[in-house]
Amino acid sequence: MADAPIISLRGIANRFGSVTVHENLDLDVLPGEVLGLIGGSGSGKSVLLRTILGLRRPQEGDVRVLGVDIIHADEAARRAVRRQWGVLFQDGALFSSLTVIENIKVPLREFTNLPPDAMDDVAAMKLRMVGLAPEAALKYPSELSGGMRKRAGLARALVMDPAVVFLDEPTAGLDPIGAAAFDALIADLRAALGLTVVMITHDLDSLYAVCDRVAVLAEKRIYAVGTIGELLRVDHPWLREYFTGPRGRVAAGVAEVSGHAGHDAPANGQARAGTPTGTAEHAAGGVGDRAS
């Protein structure tokens, strides 16, 4: 039961006019995992994220998050789910008229009845947890650097201790040191808070450093999903280029040297070990079909 998918997408189709972005797309996210979502530019990663969040209604298909049908459920049920997820948009999406600490307190104000002092305490804790300097609390978003805005956005996403966190390109636009620190932060918070994380990323280092599994969005569906080791065995030109191109090789080399390569992730329980392999085989089967 504990390993039932926390998010499950079935048969999703997204079309913009005559352009089909997704067709018959399936995806499962297991509780407690960090799932990376990769795909070329324009492959519809952000559209998929918006679909999961219920910001966009797909033409076909079902989205279930934490057991709630996001598309057809009534507003009360959807509200209840929204309280249990946190979203970090690309540039933080902080409210520009509020200070950082006020931004972090927004969900607390909306969804809890904590007294003001306790809200300040909880928000201050999250501010420090994501590694922001104390002085950042009273600054406005326009006074922050891009990296600090992302951290503040993450603090806001985490303030309710959600079950699921969605990250849209969390490390894009950060310097390598900042990006590595952000990766470590996500891994750390995941371990401490038991988060499930879905992250869109282009950053190979992030994939190796924090992702348990990686889902590849290609050919209008989730083409393959599995550990990086499994994906390396999938025969697809884009994937091959992605992982074995010059940047991919460097990232893989670094990951091996530093000793926490993603594809050697310990298998936790039968279901977790089983599902990715199954999906990867399915994907490999798909490739075989096309070849014949």
Add this chain to the structure above:
Amino acid sequence: MRETVPPFREPTLKGDYQRPDPDAHAGAHEPGLTCAPAAASADGAFARGMPDGTGLAQTCAHEQVFTFTGAWDVGSISRMTSRLLRHCAGVCAACGVRGDAPVVHLDLAEVSRLDTAGAQLLCRAAANMAAAGAHVVWHVPDTGRAMLLDRVRAIDISTVPRERRISPVLRALNAIGASFVEEWEQARSIIGFLGMFLVSLAAAAVRPWRLRWVSIVHHMEQTGIQAVPIVALLTFLIGLVTAYMGSEQFTRFGAQVFVVNLIEVSTLRELGVLLTALIVAGRSGSSFTAQIGAMVANEEVDAMRSMGLDPMEVLVIPRVVALVLMLPVLTFIADFMGVLGGGIASWLSLGISPGAFAVRFLEITRLANFVTGLVKAPFFALIIGIVGCFQGFRVTGSAESVGRLTTQAVVEAIFLVIVANAGFAILFMSLGV
């Protein structure tokens, strides 16, 4: 005194995590807290996490067990905060009375959900008791939770500055002072901006081929031609209303025909140009700020500068020049429509035929009234254009500031136009025109 934290296995980076509690999604358990002397439960039931064997129980006479149950999370702790802190205060008070330090056991084995906020509250309570001299012993069987508590304990939030809650009176005084300083600064920089504009304009006047004529014509269309319908309609209506109101007053002493004089002096001298300026301030002044502001926020202006283009020359001069050229034209249209409206109203309400109106109008019209109205137009255009562009350049980063400064540009432009109009009235009066 001190806190004893049982050692726990350091979880590996991957894989070892606290599973989200499935019940958490289905509505949390009520949190609970019982507080009892250890004697009641110390015997067998409480063997699980006791550090250092049983030594403590023998050395300390006074022991308390806090047993936490249910969900201690951000949604539920507000109900428990005061209760927990009350128990804490009891322990703290006991510390002062007894000679030996009391021992407090915090038992988290029955907790169904613990999040950061809950952990924070527990840590705060523990820290309070430890500071008062109690010996706090944690019993946390779950490694994930132990790690969360550890992390929370390690973070010091006292350095995070709080928003100061100041009295409304002080806040109001502060706001008044701040706005004075801001207006002063702004007045200085807007004069500086005007100076820069005039220098650039003089440079362009020497070499007119450097002027961006395409851009000027574009803005003439945007700010001038497209404003014609609304300017015409509004001034027509105002002329109509002025004539109606005037005719009512003049009829009382049988001087209906002076309605024409009223129309002539009010429309040509004041209302035509002023209304046009106000409409244009709302229409074009705001759009200048929004356009330039969006470009500043999007770093387009910086890109322009880095390419060696002068934003003053590229953005400001075409807009202001176009406005200075078009506002007199719009004013002329406004004058015409105002008089037309007045004429129609006097025909309808007083029976002054259009022919009679025209004759009377031509007979009494002084060129000076028409010219004084028209002469003000370029100056108003300059005010509107400069304020609009100036505020656009003040945008900093956020989208919110674009909106705020756009509003400010319109308010300021209208304010300055009316002030300038008063100045012109005094000037013309003393000149006797």
